[in-house]
Amino acid sequence: MAKIKIDHRKCTGCRLCEMACSLQHVENTFQPSRSRIRVFVHENLYFPVIAGPYTEAACNLQHVTMVDGQEFDACIFCRASCPVKPIFKEPDTGIPLKCDFCGEPPDPQCVSVCMNEALVLVEEEENKPQEKAG
Amino acid sequence: MDGWVGKILRVDLTTGNCTEEDLDLGLAKKFVGGSGLGTKILYDEIDPNIDALSPENKLIFATGPLTGTGAICGSRYMVITKSPLTDCVTSSNSGGYFGPELKFAGYDMIIFEGKAPEPIYLTVFDHQVELRSAKHLWGKDVPEVEKCIRSEASSPWEAEGTKILSIGQAGENLVKMSCIMNDTTRALGRSGVGAVMGSKNLKAVAVRGRKGVRVYDSQGFKDEMHAFLKDMQEVESIGWKARFNFGTWVIIQAMVNMRMLPTRNFQAGIIEGVPTPPEMREQILVKERSCFSCPFAGGRGSRITDPEFEGEGEGPEHESYTMLGPNCGITDLAAVTKASYICNEKGMDTISTGSTIACTMELYERGYIPEKDVPFPIRFGDKYAMVKLVEMMATREGIGDLLAEGSYRLAEHYGQPDVSMTVKKHEMPALHPQGYQGLALSYSTSNRGACHTKCNMVFGKRFEVEGTAELVKKGQDYTALLDAAGACWSIYSATRYLDDHLVRALETCTGAGYTKEVAMRTGERIYNLQRLFNLRAGITGNDDTLPRRILETPLLDGDNEGKVVMLGKMLPEYYQLRGWDKSGVPTPGKLEELGLTEEGGLLWQK
Ligand code: SF4
Ligand code: SF4
Ligand code: SF4
Numbered sequence: 001m002a003k004i005k006i007d008h009r010k011c012t013g014c015r016l017c018e019m020a021c022s023l024q025h026v027e028n029t030f031q032p033s034r035s036r037i038r039v040f041v042h043e044n045l046y047f048p049v050i051a052g053p054y055t056e057a058a059c060n061l062q063h064v065t066m067v068d069g070q071e072f073d074a075c076i077f078c079r080a081s082c083p084v085k086p087i088f089k090e091p092d093t094g095i096p097l098k099c100d101f102c103g104e105p106p107d108p109q110c111v112s113v114c115m116n117e118a119l120v121l122v123e124e125e126e127n128k129p130q131e132k133a134g
Numbered sequence: 135m136d137g138w139v140g141k142i143l144r145v146d147l148t149t150g151n152c153t154e155e156d157l158d159l160g161l162a163k164k165f166v167g168g169s170g171l172g173t174k175i176l177y178d179e180i181d182p183n184i185d186a187l188s189p190e191n192k193l194i195f196a197t198g199p200l201t202g203t204g205a206i207c208g209s210r211y212m213v214i215t216k217s218p219l220t221d222c223v224t225s226s227n228s229g230g231y232f233g234p235e236l237k238f239a240g241y242d243m244i245i246f247e248g249k250a251p252e253p254i255y256l257t258v259f260d261h262q263v264e265l266r267s268a269k270h271l272w273g274k275d276v277p278e279v280e281k282c283i284r285s286e287a288s289s290p291w292e293a294e295g296t297k298i299l300s301i302g303q304a305g306e307n308l309v310k311m312s313c314i315m316n317d318t319t320r321a322l323g324r325s326g327v328g329a330v331m332g333s334k335n336l337k338a339v340a341v342r343g344r345k346g347v348r349v350y351d352s353q354g355f356k357d358e359m360h361a362f363l364k365d366m367q368e369v370e371s372i373g374w375k376a377r378f379n380f381g382t383w384v385i386i387q388a389m390v391n392m393r394m395l396p397t398r399n400f401q402a403g404i405i406e407g408v409p410t411p412p413e414m415r416e417q418i419l420v421k422e423r424s425c426f427s428c429p430f431a432g433g434r435g436s437r438i439t440d441p442e443f444e445g446e447g448e449g450p451e452h453e454s455y456t457m458l459g460p461n462c463g464i465t466d467l468a469a470v471t472k473a474s475y476i477c478n479e480k481g482m483d484t485i486s487t488g489s490t491i492a493c494t495m496e497l498y499e500r501g502y503i504p505e506k507d508v509p510f511p512i513r514f515g516d517k518y519a520m521v522k523l524v525e526m527m528a529t530r531e532g533i534g535d536l537l538a539e540g541s542y543r544l545a546e547h548y549g550q551p552d553v554s555m556t557v558k559k560h561e562m563p564a565l566h567p568q569g570y571q572g573l574a575l576s577y578s579t580s581n582r583g584a585c586h587t588k589c590n591m592v593f594g595k596r597f598e599v600e601g602t603a604e605l606v607k608k609g610q611d612y613t614a615l616l617d618a619a620g621a622c623w624s625i626y627s628a629t630r631y632l633d634d635h636l637v638r639a640l641e642t643c644t645g646a647g648y649t650k651e652v653a654m655r656t657g658e659r660i661y662n663l664q665r666l667f668n669l670r671a672g673i674t675g676n677d678d679t680l681p682r683r684i685l686e687t688p689l690l691d692g693d694n695e696g697k698v699v700m701l702g703k704m705l706p707e708y709y710q711l712r713g714w715d716k717s718g719v720p721t722p723g724k725l726e727e728l729g730l731t732e733e734g735g736l737l738w739q740k
Contacts, residue, residue, distance in 0.1 A: 012421075012423055013423060014425070014431065015427065016427055019204030020359075023349075023352065026346060027352070028348050029348050030346055030347045030349065031344075031346025031347070040290075040291070040294060041231075041294055076290050084289065091344035112360070113204070113360075113429075115363060115366070115367075115429035116378075
């Protein structure tokens, strides 16, 4: 089973992945707000996050994540389409967005334009149990 | 409408009125966008003879159709205004994320006019436009301004998603080489555009948007993206890996190899002790950074550990290193990096800043500056003096006040205008023109004064005069097109190989009928329109020249030995190829051919 492997240290913040994803899902249009992958950019940190399941309510838990020696609000790296986040929602309707792996078989457009190998498609031989959506 | 988003935002700073206008599609096709459409609007709306720092000047931020698309390196936007440094029309270009975000917020362009009664900044969030007081931001430098504005956002994604341009203290102080910074370390760099913004009491613009940019032929566009990425991996001359590893530092090495690294105010073309790209990488690099849609990641997130000059930021790029370093007789990477950080924070063009300091050093060493005028000796090679002078220029402290006027006015003040290494009062960049005849011709004729970004870098044989005029003309027209389209000069001018990619991206993006021929003609039209503006502003063919030293005193190093610039030979041929008369004025026939008859009429109307 194929997986996208993200190595944020290799990401340079070009956002071509956002561009490719939105062109794939929105007719004739480049629109990062409708992309299923978003890259968080802060100084020297570039962190791609791929949209996962929708959640109705925010977690109660408050926590921080250390990345490359800096503390960040953990919600930044969470893939849920969640009420506390302005991303992973259709801007006009609020309908949650979720990565669909660009169809079946997977043809991830984001990976196809990531020249720096921050996103790579890896094949895994044995089928591991899939995470539940929703 | 494809490529263009179709709206212009006009902000009258005097009254606070913000209005939305439809983009005229006919004009857009004719002038594309960016510097092309921006120059057209400036040409139509202001008298080129006005004082650049008066409320009558306008400040136009313009994207191109490729800005904010997946076009490779489609990150660029431009500011178009009359320059206070040169009195020419200028178009300064920047990458980062601001330009694309402006289009996502729904605008191709923002036109600022008038002058705000007190400091303000503009926010544009999805067509929601608001002018806010910037009293609390005035006096602050660029990183702090961005931090302050971001602190108002309700989530980290919104904070970081807000893209900001601003001026630092230099722009507020009307420093004639001040720039406008976006994304903290990217600059709309040259010609003093920051001072124009400062003169309008406009501190910053913050944009955020969720809209999209439509393209005409989605499949064709996508194919072109992938064709580019494929070539990038396969064609050596595009230099992908070298750019990724070393950014523009590879140019420093090339200049060292060719002995055309401006040294001690252009008196030489080489200096001992310049670190190699791998050494620079090892000493200061923290992170390779991209602009929007750019896989090359030539931006250098960097850090200085030397306790004397400690700091963190981005760069220095080739231009910054050379002009603040070797051109001032300095090679110390830490000191130069520090100076370049200060320039970024205060919002100052590193090229003009470095060149003006070098000019000061030469004037001082030759005894033209009396001791009473200087707070400390200002000699070539003195890194402490250099760093200190950068600060003094930004705040106009002491002799910094005079330096802030640029090297031409400084040298003229001391009765030695020939010591200023400028064309049309614009400091020459970090490629020594005596090492390339074509480069020299492009500096002398460039519409914004000496500049490396207004002509293709490929010049054929270095010392050959034959055929050079034609290469320069073509390079300038092509670059005018690039600047209008919203693509990155640094990449698309690296090799002629990329012309086709640009035209294909532009055509699949807009569907406006840009064949290669139409596209190049469009570039030529834009170039001629800029020329018309300058002629009306009183800049003539007599100004198409170079500093006397470059024309008369040969360099002593390597291949350049004994070479001076043969401008007298190249210029008449260049004018002829351009369809201009002997004094460098476009002929009515040429203007008619380019569809500029009406614009040309204003020249003779005076
Ligand atoms: S395409 Fe790759 S390098 Fe570029 S932003 Fe996306 S993940 Fe990062
Ligand atoms: S963004 Fe993720 S971590 Fe944060 S509250 Fe929502 S679901 Fe929880
Ligand atoms: S795999 Fe497809 S849907 Fe998922 S983030 Fe990448 S481009 Fe978007």
